[in-house]
Amino acid sequence: MHLPAILPWGEAEGFSKQMLLVILSVVIIATFFVLAARKQQLVPGKLQFAGEAAYGFVRNGIAKDIIGGKDFMKYVPLLFSLFFFILVNNIYGAIPLIQLPSFSHVGGAYVLAGIVYVTWIAIGIKKNGLRYFKLATVPSGVPVYILPIVIPIEIISNFLVRPVTHSLRLFATMLAGHLIVMIAGSGIEYLVMQESVLLKGTSVLVLVGAIAMYMLEALIMALQAYVFTLLTAIYIEGALHADSH
């Protein structure tokens, strides 16, 4: 399952396919949106319309709806970049011959979740000062005698578990999808190699199942990009309005 390194840069590490695909995703996203946005026509053409729809989906559907207020525009670039960066890197897994979602390696997921983690804590401190940690861990309206239980739970869930689940959710779904596709592929290969015609025939069943799984995986790839971005927006919103939660 471990991919061959493109350039061996050491014993276990090298310039992997993932790295190439990650860099390629930046080129794809930047090229598409710069081309789409460049003309700036009041009545958009097809490309511009597609770009505006995609941009508006993140801007209005995620940033404006979740964060809202006057200053949601500040977070649109982060949310926009996250959504399309993850989306393109996930969709790789559904493209024949590439068939490799970049986040099936955990490093990228850690990086993105880490960026988000630092960002929302920084926003919380900037907005509320150090009081933010009290606001984030001591829920209002809870009886005093429950607080000794609630506060540790809040600390663990907000500051320890949150970045872990945020990164592993993306990584695990991509890895699982990738594994299923690979297992199905090698399973078909194995069955076709069998001498018995009946065993050869069962490979068709595996193929049908694999196609269904492929469709499901394609859905999950898009969905996980949305979920990751949506959670980022929710965390930022929570940090911005910690005093009203």
Next chain:
Amino acid sequence: MKQLIVSAATEANPLVPNVWEMLVVIISFAVLMGIVIKLVVPMFEKTFAERAEAIEGGIAKAEQAQAEASAALEEYKQQLTDARTEANRIREEARAEGAQILADLKEKAAAESARITAQAHAQIESERQAAVVSLRSEVGTLATTLASRIVGESLSDDARAARVVDRFLADLENQNAGAAK
């Protein structure tokens, strides 16, 4: 042997990240964020703002045109009303003036006719007076001439003749007065 196990575990554990991959993702994402912040978001926002402005500007322009049109209509209506009032006023004035002129003319005509009538009266009176005077002297002359012819006596004495005539006329008048009684 121990080293092998550790390395195998590291290989097999999917939760251990590859540092180089993390680095690539960090740099790639930073580059993407930079492009998005510098180019993509400003360009889209500019287009959105321009479009909103164009739509709102169009609406504002239409509203302005509407307002101008209704103002013009109002003005025309006002002008029409003014013109009607003016026409009425002029008509009224003309009527009053005409009546005034008519009255003046009537008065003037009446005065003229009165003057002419008075003049005629005066003329008739003076002519009558003249006729009476001339008749009186003529009757006197005729009567004395006739009487001298009848009496055969010259009544050349004017004083006497005048007395006779006066007496005759007085008698005549008395007769007339008696007849009238």
